[in-house]
Amino acid sequence: xxxxxxxxxxxxxxxxxxxxxxxxxxxxxxxxxxxxxxxxxxxxxxxxxxxxxxxxxxxxxxxxxxxxxxxxxxxxxxxxxxxxxxxxxxxxxxxxxxxxxxxxxxxxxxxxxxxxxxxxxxxxxxxxxxxxxxxxxxxxxxxxxxxxxxxxxxxxxxxxxxxxxxxxxxxxxxxxxxxxxxxxxxxxxxxxxxxxxxxxxxxxxxxxxxxxxxxxxxxxxxxxxxxxxxxxxxxxxxxxxxxxxxxxxxxxxxxxxxxxxxxxxxxxxxxxxxxxxxxxxxxxxxxxxxxxxxxxxxxxxxxxxxxxxxxxxxxxxxx
Amino acid sequence: xxxxxxxxxxxxxxxxxxxxxxxxxxxxxxxxxxxxxxxxxxxxxxxxxxxxxxxxxxxxxxxxxxxxxxxxxxxxxxxxxxxxxxxxxxxxxxxxxxxxxxxxxxxxxxxxxxx
Numbered sequence: 001x002x003x004x005x006x007x008x009x010x011x012x013x014x015x016x017x018x019x020x021x022x023x024x025x026x027x028x029x030x031x032x033x034x035x036x037x038x039x040x041x042x043x044x045x046x047x048x049x050x051x052x053x054x055x056x057x058x059x060x061x062x063x064x065x066x067x068x069x070x071x072x073x074x075x076x077x078x079x080x081x082x083x084x085x086x087x088x089x090x091x092x093x094x095x096x097x098x099x100x101x102x103x104x105x106x107x108x109x110x111x112x113x114x115x116x117x118x119x120x121x122x123x124x125x126x127x128x129x130x131x132x133x134x135x136x137x138x139x140x141x142x143x144x145x146x147x148x149x150x151x152x153x154x155x156x157x158x159x160x161x162x163x164x165x166x167x168x169x170x171x172x173x174x175x176x177x178x179x180x181x182x183x184x185x186x187x188x189x190x191x192x193x194x195x196x197x198x199x200x201x202x203x204x205x206x207x208x209x210x211x212x213x214x215x216x217x218x219x220x221x222x223x224x225x226x227x228x229x230x231x232x233x234x235x236x237x238x239x240x241x242x243x244x245x246x247x248x249x250x251x252x253x254x255x256x257x258x259x260x261x262x263x264x265x266x267x268x269x270x271x272x273x274x275x276x277x278x279x280x281x282x283x284x285x286x287x288x289x290x291x292x293x294x295x296x297x298x299x300x301x302x303x304x305x306x307x308x309x310x311x312x313x314x315x316x317x318x319x
Numbered sequence: 320x321x322x323x324x325x326x327x328x329x330x331x332x333x334x335x336x337x338x339x340x341x342x343x344x345x346x347x348x349x350x351x352x353x354x355x356x357x358x359x360x361x362x363x364x365x366x367x368x369x370x371x372x373x374x375x376x377x378x379x380x381x382x383x384x385x386x387x388x389x390x391x392x393x394x395x396x397x398x399x400x401x402x403x404x405x406x407x408x409x410x411x412x413x414x415x416x417x418x419x420x421x422x423x424x425x426x427x428x429x430x431x432x433x434x
Contacts, residue, residue, distance in 0.1 A: 030335050031356035037335075134434075164334035168414070172406040172430040175414040179422075186428040188421055189400065193428075201433035202404045211427060213398030215391070217417060219405030219431060237394040245372055254391045255376040256384065260408075262331040263349070263366045267410025272334035279410065280328040282344040283368035288384065290413035298420045300392035307396075307425050 005150045007125070007159045008273045009036075014043040015157075018121030020056045022145060023080065024129020024163045027064040033163075034068055038127070045122075054117060058083070059131060073114070076105030078136035083111075084144040088151060090115045124149075124158040133162065139197075164272040167218070168261070171270035191308060206232045214238045215297075217290055218261070222247030241290055256293055259285030267291065320345045330355055331408070332362040401426035 012019070019038050026033040034040060042049040057069035058080075066072045075083050083104040089096050090111055101108045118124055126149050133142045145160055152158030164170045173183040180186055182195035198204055202221070205211050206229035213236055222230055223246065230251070238252040249255040259265035264285030268276050325342040330352075341353035342363060352363040375387030382390075395401045403421040406414045407430065421428035 030333050031358060032335055032337055036337065166334070166407040166431055167331040168409060168411065169407045169431050170334060171411045172414050173432055175406075175411050176418060176428065176430065179415065179418040180428070184428075184430045184432040186421070188425045188428065191425060193422075197433055200427055200429065202402065202427075202429040203434065205400075205402060205427060205429075211398075211400050211402040213394050213401040215395060215401065215403045215417075215420070217403075217405045217413065218407045218409035221404065224434065237398070239391040239394060243366070245376075249376065252376075253378055253394065254387050256387050256391070257372045257374055260366045261410045261413075262329055263363065264368050265410065267412045269329060269331045269336055269410065271336040275336075276411065277329050277336050277338050279331065280325050280342075282323065282325045282328060282342040282349050282363075283347065283366075285368050286370045287374065290409045291416055293384075293388065294413055294416035294420055296388050297392050297395070298416060298423060300388060301396050301420070301423055304392070304396045 004146050005153065005159050006161050006273070008275055009038075009161075009271065011123075011159075012125050012161075013037045013041045015045050015123040016125045017046060017052055018054050018056075018117065018124040020058065020124070020126040021065060021069070021163075022058045022126055022128040023060075023131025023133070023135070023141075024127060025059070025063040025065045025131075026127070026129075026163065027068060029129070029165060030163060033127075038125070039068065054121070056114065056117075071110075071114070073106050073110055076103070079104040080132050080135065080141050081137040081144055084141070084148055086111060087115060087118075088144070088148050091119065091148075091152060091155065118152060118158070119155045121156055121158070124152060124156060126158075126160040127163050128160065129163040130165075161273060168269040170272055170274060171268070171276070174270050174274060174276075203229050209235075212236050215241075216248055216252070217241040217294065220246040220248050222249075222251055241293055243287070257287045258290045258293055259287045261290065265289040265291075322350075330359040330362065332358050395420075395424055395426075398424075398426070403428045405430065407431045 046052040055069045056071045058073045060077045149158050149160035177183050180193035185197035185201040186193050187200045234251040239254040240249045240252045241256050243260045262279040264283040267279050328340040328342045329338045340355045343351035348367040349363045352360045373381040374384045375382045401424045
């Protein structure tokens with residue numbers, strides 16, 4: 001779980017009586033999150049379902065999800081980290097300045113009320129979205145919120161969970177952690193895995209022009225990445241595996257059409273709470289699966305000479 | 320044309336990964352996705368099993384799967400700093416193969432998470 005204080009959605013469904021959504025819009029991006037897990041379900045511990053729950057939404061504007069929440073807190077854009085830090089101070093009864101609170105766009109009364117409600121909860125859960133993790137502060141915002149959830153456990157049960165999107169991104173994190181010890185931003189260029197986002201993360205690598213070939217699977221960076229990164233993908237030999245001809249396919253040297261995971265290809269996908277679920281394809285694809293194509297490319301490369309010459313000295317791991 | 324019904328199918332459109340969908344499908348397309356939300360319904364109904372695209376493209380020209388695999392392997396093998404990226408809309412089994420590929424290449428490995 002990467003050290004975060006979290007739980008499964010089953011626990012939220014059965015026990016979560018205080019739900020915070022921070023920087024996410026589940027009503028439009030995860031439409032069944034409310035009804036299946038977080039708001040509506042009735043259980044032994046929450047016999048009245050929605051009536052037994054308090055729901056808070058923290059976002060920079062009132063989205064469709066605000067209608068589903070009991071309390072909406074409008075934070076000033078880019079002030080999430082400040083607001084989380086203020087809440088962390090308030091739960092420990094530390095002094096905070098009025099100016100600091102005013103800067104976040106949320107009033108002191110709202111903060112005091114929220115902290116009181118958080119402490120009164122039996123089982124609190126914070127779901128955080130890309131509005132928190134992809135804006136100013138980025139991973140520091142997520143880290144602060146995870147710390148807030150951890151610190152709340154001095155008073156009551158409190159957990160945090162990221163609202164993941166994009167199909168099986170959670171699975172990618174889990175598989176990379178299992179195989180290499182790191183979740184993303186990895187290099188094997190010394191013969192063992194090393195982790196350093198910013199140095200080995202894709203956008204940075206492409207913008208700097210470091211990579212001299214790219215293998216893209218189940219993603220379309222040609223439609224989502226900054227232009228300098230796309231320009232570099234067009235300069236180098238790019239190989240794309242996708243069920244469709246994508247923007248990236250159009251600038252690639254090799255495109256291979258594959259079956260769609262979950263529709264015409266079997267396998268496993270991870271839910272946002274890191275629960276693996278089997279896929280049940282309803283159709284039979286005329287194309288091979290991703291798994292088969294990647295394995296065949298790997299086998300073809302394995303027949304060629306290994307990239308590190310015989311007798312070459314490995315650079316020892318740095319401590 | 321036979322109609323098949325798949326119970327408790329899994330939707331991989333968003334992170335909720337709902338596993339209670341009832342899919343009604345004929346030979347090439349899913350015609351109904353019961354219990355799925357708007358996003359899930361669009362996801363299931365817009366993907367078909369038709370042969371809409373060529374098996375593979377090399378420099379924009381149609382090619383066979385075997386040729387494309389060989390060319391891809393050559394490009395990746397010749398590179399000094401190959402990058403393996405993405406892995407969102409695919410299975411854990413394919414992701415495992417991708418990790419092995421990056422390991423074999425001595426290359427970079429990254430997912431959507433870093434974006």
